[in-house]
Amino acid sequence: MNLLMVFKVALRALLRNKMRSFLTLLGIIIGVSAVIAMVAIGQGAQKRVEDTFSSMGSNLIIVRSGSHGAGGARGGVGSRLTLTWTDLEAIQTELSSVQVAAPVLQTRAQLLSELDNWNTQVLGTSPEYFLIRSWSMASGSVFTQADVEGATQTAVLGQTVVDELFGANYDPVGQAIRINNVPFLVTGVLEEKGQSQWGEDFDDVVLVPYSTYRARISGGLQQYIPGSIFVAATDPDDTSRTELELTQLLRERHSIAELAEEDFSVHNLTEMAEAQQEGTRTFTMLLASIAAVSLLVGGIGIMNIMLVSVTERTREIGLRMAVGARPTDILAQFLVESLTLSIVGGLLGVAIGISAAHLLSKQYGWSLYIPPDIVIIAVLFSALVGVLFGLYPARKAAKLDPIEALRYE
Amino acid sequence: MTTNGTLVALDKVTRLYRMGDVEVQALRQVSTTIQEGEFVAVMGSSGSGKSTLMNILGCLDRPTSGRYLLWERDVSRLGRADLAEIRNQTLGFVFQNFNLLARTSALENVELPLIYGGLASRKRHRRATEALQRVGLGDRMDHHPNQLSGGQQQRVAIARAIVSDPRLILADEPTGNLDSRTTAEIMGLFAELNQAKMTIVLVTHEVDVAAYASRILWMKDGQVVLDQPHTPSTPLVLSHPDGDQDPGRPEPPSPPDRSTDGSIASLAAQQAHT
Structure with a gap:
């Protein structure tokens, strides 16, 4: 059959x-x-x-200032500033496994446009930051290295900020806004990112050159970075090697003894993603x-x-x-x-x-x-x-x- | 009767059943032969072993001991798959309750053995049509069993039995569920098939039915106690079964009283009494 x-x-x-x-x-x-x-x-x-996570940058490593210990009470990460601008320079130049690095200084500030006002997160950084996070622009352009050097009052807005300050479907490039009452020229708008897994709105942000940030929004000690360093590893599949190199470099630079606790911390985003x-x-x-x-x-x-x-x-x-x-x-x-x-x-x-x-x-x-x-x-x-x-x-x-x-x- | 070869040869065939601790001898050293072209009626009371004999002849069951040669092939030790093939190629079955597949047309019922024989669809169709025409149902091929009378259903079953052109047809009380007029029709059909050289073994209780056969086997307690030839379509007269007077064995059926008509009818009547 x-x-x-x-x-x-x-x-x-x-x-x-x-x-x-x-x-x-x-x-x-x-x-x-x-x-x-x-x-x-x-x-x-x-x-x-x-x-x-890939929109945050799959090869992203974040370096933060370490904890501060005084009289037995230990502060949390970043409670004491330890990362210096020369550390950043060293990271950028000395490590081959580092593609680019950017400082990230952040605070909350009141924004003002002709029409409305809005409280949001202000990031002071360098143009490399956009590269690290693989963020692209919806309109206009990113501020440049020249803007950083000249500490120009230029800003890149997230979509949420645009919506709140100007209303939806408005292109604010070329318009002026005020951050903590300091006038800034809008040079570009970020492409919409949406929310992160834990509800953080990536579009509710305004980015300015870190030099301008320090001069106009929130100062700090000359020598230390009042924030963190974002690093993009050259090889996204080998971020742990970059992590190791960063740690070694900074231990050396901060003269930390063999077994002593580090005064900084290095986070690998790939691990978090995993x-x-x-x-x-x-x-x-x-x-x-x-x-x-x-x-x-x-x-x-x-x-x-x-x-x-x-x-x-x-x-x-x-x-x-x-x-x-x-x-x-x-x-x-x-x-x-x-x-x-x-x-x-x-x-x-x-x-x-x-x-x-x-x-x-x-x-x-x-x-x-x-x-x-x-x-x-x-x-x-x-x-x-x-x-x-x-x-x-x-x-x-x-x-x-x-x-x-x-x-x- | 033409006897151009031995079709069935049973040699001391015994079949034991074990029911708990009790051993039942359904067949006791039965030895007999059936020639091609014979029309054998197997008679006997219930429990006489005639069903067991039919099951073994039909390759549905295997003897516990002894040999069964079917068409010169020893089938007594074959496996289930081989027996299935022998049933398919060599045997045809007709049952008391017809055993047709419900909601299936007469034609497809008749095709069933050919499906397992591996025939192609067109060939199956042709041969099934021929078989149905042969039993006089050429005009009822698309009918389902529930649209056919009992006699017609049994004709379909007979068509199914002959469709693969078997060597031997085994009919187990084929007229048990039919009235006397239909019985005569069906038995006429069997007689016709026998005249066309088909070998038939038939189990029956009825003398009228057995009278169509050319040979009568009477069974009792697992043994053949009477084996006599008979001229088909004449009244059945039973002779005294010789050579079976072993005192150690249970009594064979008492020979019919010669003072009465001496027919097998009186024997059957005695059986019914005891």
């Missing part, structure tokens, strides 16, 4: 009990679509984390395994219905054996029946799962990512469920004694 014939016989048997076949199918459909939808949402969240991704990965796994349980239940449904079917058709099996069906023919027939159920269920489940994921993401604004191979995996997996749960009933049918099967009432 060839496979096509086996398939025809199986299809006939399934169509004979349409309602029952449909309900069995439903179990698999729900299971597979749940897996697909959950994986799509989970992967979407994971991808979003990835995107967030930790975040680990979290969402666990979350995805959790969702998928819950969904897989429903697929398992669907499989049990198949087994149940196949067992009923075998019992119901005992005489038919006996007759088929009497006219020449070998045990393997009977096995194949029932196995193909359960396989047909599970594969059709799997395909429908994939379709429904994808639409459900789209619907959910539209409704709740979740990001979505459907890995193309998940479709194949889902169908193969449901086929596996079909074989696994179809095997026992099929074997039971194949093992029937033709004499007793024919006599079965």
Whole structure:
């Protein structure tokens, strides 16, 4: 008996009990679509984390001033300024694994336009900063090295700041704003970044040259950097080497003894990204395994219905054996029946799962990512469920004694 | 009767069943042969072993000991898959309750053995059509079993039995569920097939049915106690079964009283009494 014939016989048997076949199918459909939808949402969240960190710069390392210890009470990171401008220079020039480095000084300040005012974060930095964070401009341009050297009153605005000060869809390039009452010329607007994973608005920011920042917004000691240093590693895949080199360089420069505590700290953003991704990965796994349980239940449904079917058709099996069906023919027939159920269920489940994921993401604004191979995996997996749960009933049918099967009432 | 070869040879075939601690001997050292072209009626009360004999002849069961040669092939030790192939190629079955697949047309029911025989669709269709025409159902091929009368259903079953052109047809009380007029029709069909050189073994309780056969086997307690030739379509007269008077064994059926008609009918009546 060839496979096509086996398939025809199986299809006939399934169509004979349409309602029952449909309900069995439903179990698999729900299971597979749940897996697909959950994986799509989970992967979407994971991808979003990835995107967030890559927009922050995947090769980003942050160096901060160290803690301050006095009279036994230890301050937190940055409680004492230890990083100097010459440290920055050394980082920029001495380390080959450092692509660029930029100082970041930040404070909150009141902004004023002709129309409105807004309190936001002001960053004093150098043009390299935009490179490190791979931020591009929506309009206008970044302030230049000349602006830094001349301490010009120029500013680059984030989209949120533009919205608050000028209203949406306004191009403020060339307009003047006041930061803490100091007039600044807007040279550019950043492209919209959206929110970070933890709700920080990347667009609610204004950037000015660090020299201007020090002169006009918030001063500080001449020698020390009242903020942190952002470093872009040359090789994004080997940020830990850059991290090590930075640490060695700064220990040397700060004359820190072999075992003594460092007076600065170095953070690798890739590590943070990995930790975040680990979290969402666990979350995805959790969702998928819950969904897989429903697929398992669907499989049990198949087994149940196949067992009923075998019992119901005992005489038919006996007759088929009497006219020449070998045990393997009977096995194949029932196995193909359960396989047909599970594969059709799997395909429908994939379709429904994808639409459900789209619907959910539209409704709740979740990001979505459907890995193309998940479709194949889902169908193969449901086929596996079909074989696994179809095997026992099929074997039971194949093992029937033709004499007793024919006599079965 | 033409006997141009031995089709079935049973040599001391025994079949034991174990029911808990009790061992039941369904067949005790049965030895007999059936020639090609014979029409054998197997009779006997229930529990006499005639069903077991049919199961073994039909390769649905295997003897516990002894040998069964079917068409010169020893089938007594074959596996399930090989037996299935022999049933498919060499044997045809007709059952008391027809055993047709419901919601399946007569034609497809008849095609069933050919599907397992691996025939191509067009060939299957042609041979099934021929078989149905042969049993007089050429105009009912698309009907489902529930649209057919009992006699017609049994004709479909007979068509299914002959469609693969088997060597031997085994019929287990094929008229048990039919009225007397339909019984005569069906038995006429069997007689026709036998005249076309088909070998038939038939189990029956009814004397009228057995009367169509060319040879009668009477079974009791797992043994053949009577084996006599018979001219088909004549009243059945039973001779005294010689050579089976072993005192250690259970009594064979008491020979019919010669003072009465001596037919197998009286034997059957006695059996019903005991």
